[in-house]
Amino acid sequence: MHELPQTLVSGLALGTLYGLIAIGYTMVYGIVQLINFAHGEIVMIGGFGALTIWLWLPDSVPLTAALPLMLLGGALASVAVATAAERFAYRPLRGAPRLAPLITAIGLSIALQQLVWAFYPDAKKSRSFPQFHGDAFEITGSVHLQRDDLFVLVAAPLCMLALGLFVARSRTGRAMQATAQDPDTARLMGIDTDRIIVLAFAIGGAFAAVAAVATGLRAGQINFEMGFVLGLKAFTAAVLGGIGNIYGAMLGGVVLGIAETASTTYIQHIPGMQQLGGGGWKDVWAFVLLIVVLLVRPQGLLGERVADRA
Amino acid sequence: MTAPLLEVEDLRVAYGKIEAVKGISFTVEAGQVVTLVGTNGAGKTTTLRTLSGLLTPLAGTIRFDGRPLTGVPAHQVVARGLAHSPEGRHIFPRLTIAENLQLGAFLRKDTDGIAQDTRRVYELFPILGERARQAAGTLSGGEQQMLAMGRALMSRPKLLMLDEPSMGLSPIMMQKIMDTIAELKASGTTILLVEQNARAALSLADRGHVMEIGRIVLSGTGAELLHDESVRKAYLGED
Numbered sequence: 001m002h003e004l005p006q007t008l009v010s011g012l013a014l015g016t017l018y019g020l021i022a023i024g025y026t027m028v029y030g031i032v033q034l035i036n037f038a039h040g041e042i043v044m045i046g047g048f049g050a051l052t053i054w055l056w057l058p059d060s061v062p063l064t065a066a067l068p069l070m071l072l073g074g075a076l077a078s079v080a081v082a083t084a085a086e087r088f089a090y091r092p093l094r095g096a097p098r099l100a101p102l103i104t105a106i107g108l109s110i111a112l113q114q115l116v117w118a119f120y121p122d123a124k125k126s127r128s129f130p131q132f133h134g135d136a137f138e139i140t141g142s143v144h145l146q147r148d149d150l151f152v153l154v155a156a157p158l159c160m161l162a163l164g165l166f167v168a169r170s171r172t173g174r175a176m177q178a179t180a181q182d183p184d185t186a187r188l189m190g191i192d193t194d195r196i197i198v199l200a201f202a203i204g205g206a207f208a209a210v211a212a213v214a215t216g217l218r219a220g221q222i223n224f225e226m227g228f229v230l231g232l233k234a235f236t237a238a239v240l241g242g243i244g245n246i247y248g249a250m251l252g253g254v255v256l257g258i259a260e261t262a263s264t265t266y267i268q269h270i271p272g273m274q275q276l277g278g279g280g281w282k283d284v285w286a287f288v289l290l291i292v293v294l295l296v297r298p299q300g301l302l303g304e305r306v307a308d309r310a
Numbered sequence: 311m312t313a314p315l316l317e318v319e320d321l322r323v324a325y326g327k328i329e330a331v332k333g334i335s336f337t338v339e340a341g342q343v344v345t346l347v348g349t350n351g352a353g354k355t356t357t358l359r360t361l362s363g364l365l366t367p368l369a370g371t372i373r374f375d376g377r378p379l380t381g382v383p384a385h386q387v388v389a390r391g392l393a394h395s396p397e398g399r400h401i402f403p404r405l406t407i408a409e410n411l412q413l414g415a416f417l418r419k420d421t422d423g424i425a426q427d428t429r430r431v432y433e434l435f436p437i438l439g440e441r442a443r444q445a446a447g448t449l450s451g452g453e454q455q456m457l458a459m460g461r462a463l464m465s466r467p468k469l470l471m472l473d474e475p476s477m478g479l480s481p482i483m484m485q486k487i488m489d490t491i492a493e494l495k496a497s498g499t500t501i502l503l504v505e506q507n508a509r510a511a512l513s514l515a516d517r518g519h520v521m522e523i524g525r526i527v528l529s530g531t532g533a534e535l536l537h538d539e540s541v542r543k544a545y546l547g548e549d
Contacts, residue, residue, distance in 0.1 A: 171416075178402050178413050184364055185400040187384035188393075190417040190465070 005143045007265050008258060013149035015257020016156035017218075020211040021234030022241065022249035023163070024082075024204025030180045030244035031200045033098075034090060037105035039204065040231020041112035042082045046209030047129070047222040048120055049077025054130055063130050067151070067213070074209035081112070082205030083198050091194075109227070116224040126223040129216030152214035159207055160250055167246065176200070180244070229283070236290045242303025251301055260286045313376060315340045315469055315500055316361075316392075321370035323353070323360050330356040332524035333370070338469065338502055343495045345503040345511040345532070347545060348521035354504040355397050357521075358471050361502075362394040363387045375468060389417050391468035395475065397504075399458040403447030407438050410446050410457055414464030424464070431460035434490060452483030459490065463499075470494070471502045476510065488514065508545035512536045520545070 021043055028036045036042075053073035057066050089108055093101045116123050136144040145153075167173040178186040179196045187193055215230065216222045233256065241252025263285035268277025276284075293300065314337035323331040331353040338344045346354045359365045361372060363384035372379040375391055382390065393414075402410050411431060415424045432439030435456040441449065446457055455475055462470055472491070476484040488510050495501060495514065505511035512518050515532035520541060528535065535541050 174405070174409060174413060175416065177405060181402045181404055182400050184384075185396060185402070186413075187364065188362055188388060188396065189413045189461075190385050190388040191413075192385045 002142060003265050005140070007262050009139065009143055009145055010149070011258030011261035012254060013146070013152055013218075013257070014261060015237075015254035016250070017152050017211050017214045017253070018230075018234050018237045018257055019250035019253025020152075020156055020159060020207045020214070021230060022237040022253045023159075023207045023246055025235050025238040026241070026243055026246060026249040027200045027204050029238070030246075031176070031183075032090070032094070032197055034101050035105065035235070036085070036090075036201075036204070037102065037231070037235075038085060038108040038112060039082075039208065040227030040229075040234070041109050042078050042085075042205050042227070043208040043212045043215070043230055043234075044116065044222070044224060044227035045081045045112065045212075046074040046078035046205070047212035047216050047226065048116060048123070049209065050074030050213045050216065051127060051129060051222060052077075063132060066130070071210060071213055074212055075206045078205035078209040078212070079202045080205075082201040082208070086198055086201040091197075109231075113224050113227070120224070123224050126221040129220055129222050131217055131220045146218070148214075148217035151217055152211075155210050155214065156250070159210060160246075163203065163207075163246060172196075172199070233283075233286060236286060240290060240293050240300055242300030245300070245302045248300055248302035255301070256286055256289065259289050312340075313373075314338060315375060316502070317371075317373040318357075318361070319371045319373075321357065321360065321372065322368040323356050323365055324368050325356075329368070330524055331360070331367075334519075334521070334524075334526045336519050336526065336529070338500060339516075340468070340500050341498055342516040343491070343501045343503060343514055345505060345515040345518045346521055347505055347508040347511055347518060347535075349506070349545075351523065352521035353524040354521055355473055358394060358396075358473050358502070358504055361387075361471065362392060388465050388467075391465075392471065393462040393465045393467035393469070394471045395458045395462040395473060397473035397477065399451070399454045401446045401449070401454050401457050401461070404445055406443050407446050407449070407457055408442040410461050411438075411464050414461035416465075418465065423466070427464055427466060431463060434463075434493070435460055450483075452479050452486065455479065455483075455487055456490075459487075463494075469500045469502060471504075473504045474506060475503070476505060476507050484510070508541070509536070512541075 024039045024042065025036065028034055050070035050073055053070045054066055085108055089104050090101055093104060132147040134147055136146045138144055167176060175191045176196050178189065178191060179193050183193050215226065237252035237256045238249045240256055241248030260282045264277060264279050264282050268274050316338040319335045320333045321331055322329060322333050334357065346357065348354055356365065360367050363382055367380065379390065402413065411428055418424055437453055438457055438460060446454065449457060459472065459475065475487050479487065491501065491503065492514055503511055503515065512532040512535050518530060518532050518535045519526045520528040520535065
């Protein structure tokens with residue numbers, strides 16, 4: 001059991017990263033009941049936006065100083081693509097059968113990958129992403145925190161806090177909740193629900209960019225396909241936590257991140273399951289967790305029962 | 311003679327190929343209570359939803375407060391002074407009662423006026439004041455109806471549209487809601503009331519219109535319609 005604290009720390013870093021992406025799925029779903037399957041690509045675009053800033057800055061600028069600008073550049077790219085997708089791909093399909101926007105999302109996802117592959121310089125293979133140099137932080141003798149993980153562990157709670165306050169306290173946040181609960185009635189109140197929908201996509205895009213920078217820092221590289229598995233995991237996290245609920249998305253992300261990390265640490269010690277542990281199986285265990293939660297608690301950890309929505 | 315507050319002329323509304331409202335005309339004068347009565351599917355709710363911009367008419371014109379209202383998007387209608395308390399109440403269940411009322415005043419900036427109107431709603435419906443911090447979804451059906459009406463009043467409307475305010479309520483609660491509408495009328499509020507409970511609605515109304523499958527088949531003062539033979543038979547359950 002001596003690995004437990006380390007598993008929790010590493011799992012938390014991975015999980016908050018998933019959570020940031022899951023927010024994008026859950027906010028859009030909460031308001032327009034659309035699963036934006038191109039959201040993984042919004043993350044990827046954010047990564048390339050941040051990388052562009054890094055490459056553009058002079059070599060003498062240290063990563064710590066560059067980070068805010070990279071986040072800004074990544075967020076600009078992600079938000080622009082996410083809101084353009086809403087305006088030109090999803091909005092014309094509002095009121096269409098549910099399959100239409102879903103297929104559009106998958107098409108958009110492929111198109112965005114291929115656009116980056118084709119037009120971003122040298123993006124046909126992975127591009128290296130800057131990382132912090134130096135040893136991991138020692139929390140206790142056997143528990144370490146990677147320098148590059150510190151970023152997401154600071155950024156994710158700050159993002160969450162800001163979003164939570166915005167939704168609960170601000171006038172626009174209240175309009176957002178109203179739109180999620182009853183869009184037609186929200187319009188009767190004078191709320192421009194089209195604007196609220198754009199805002200949901202934009203917030204999801206901004207969070208995606210933060211997650212993209214975190215991913216780049218952790219892996220030391222980004223590529224045009226990175227959004228696929230990340231998107232799938234984050235979607236899992238959103239469903240796990242209860243789709244439509246922002247705190248659920250973060251909780252689902254953390255549970256998934258810890259479960260995934262724990263599976264690589266512990267499962268190989270279970271007699272008879274040695275060959276089912278290790279890094280290669282972590283995705284399998286992540287989705288096994290999803291299946292179990294859906295069987296036991298279909299509405300997700302913090303989800304409302306469907307009857308409440310009527 | 312001044313123009314009526316609301317003028318609806320030859321309004322036609324369809325869902326796909328099915329025409330739900332087939333050319334109706336009526337007016338509401340400032341200070342009046344006008345009611346649309348009729349059975350399910352007569353087109354009453356469709357009419358209100360078109361007035362508030364949630365549905366787009368096929369044809370016809372709507373003039374409100376001297377200006378055309380046709381084609382104005384729903385979120386701009388309330389700014390023009392027309393508030394709609396929808397059928398089935400549609401309160402925001404996971405927001406508190408106070409938050410629901412604040413949303414009713416979403417476009418207003420006059421903090422003092424909003425506070426004053428909130429107090430007025432709590433005076434009208436004391437139960438809402440007692441439970442101001444509670445989630446609206448926890449209220450009973452009648453209390454939700456009070457909230458929906460209070461929320462609509464929070465925009466200080468020139469015209470208040472109430473869709474089936476007595477639907478699904480106990481007789482006591484229904485009486486309470488009808489008394490409140492009478493109280494609002496006495497204070498000078500202009501109301502367009504849609505009701506299946508024709509007797510209650512016509513007793514309150516200055517004018518009534520009977521709708522049947524998308525058309526107005528009979529119009530008159532509330533009292534005239536209450537005593538009309540065909541109305542008594544069809545809508546008041548008398549032989």
